[in-house]
Amino acid sequence: MGLIVTGIVVAVLVVLAAEIVPSVSEYSSIQKAVKRAAQSGSNPTEIRNAFDRAKAADYFQAISGQDLKITKVGDRYVVEFAYDKEIHLVGPAYLVLKYRGRSE
Template sequence: MSAVPHPRHPSSRHRAPARGITMIGLLFWAALVSMAGIVTLRVLPTVNEYYTILGAVEKVSKTGGNTVPEIRAAFDRHKSIEYSISSVSGADLNITKNDERVVISFAYDKEVELFGPVYLLIKYRGSSR
């Protein structure tokens, strides 16, 4: 009598295809995650500067003064206190009045070097409310 393997015996099962990530897949995902990390680390300081400028513009629009030179001088004073503002000065501000309310707006471009000759251009715009 020949030995017939039992249907539940490991030698009688078909092997399931291997599951998981290959080495090439792992390298692809590692490169993708590291590139996203590099871009994030390079862009984060510019986003911080934008929100700092926006906060300064909000504060100056409420308490800066009534004339354009007073508002520009108030922003420059605020800029001298905030070390992270380097892209905008008081002369770069667009100051208007809207229904007896001072509206200050600004716009600037920031180039972020990623690696080698590759740059990322970000266009920031903002205004007081």
């Protein structure tokens, strides 16, 4: 009986990991794209366009250039982003992952 319960717990964890790992990978791609865009653009429009080009190349869908918050700090631009990812578990239960990042 203990082996069956352990097997069920392990199976649930594997399925959950299969949902979370792609989301974390997407976040990593977005973070890299934000840093590249912040370094390559000289104004907010260029930064957004550079981010959208990276989005097309890296195949992520969570956010676009319009979702970026761009502020000027000193002589450079800081780019911030935030989004939530919901993963349906069972019935009314969801796992909510809150991603935040910035170009610094």
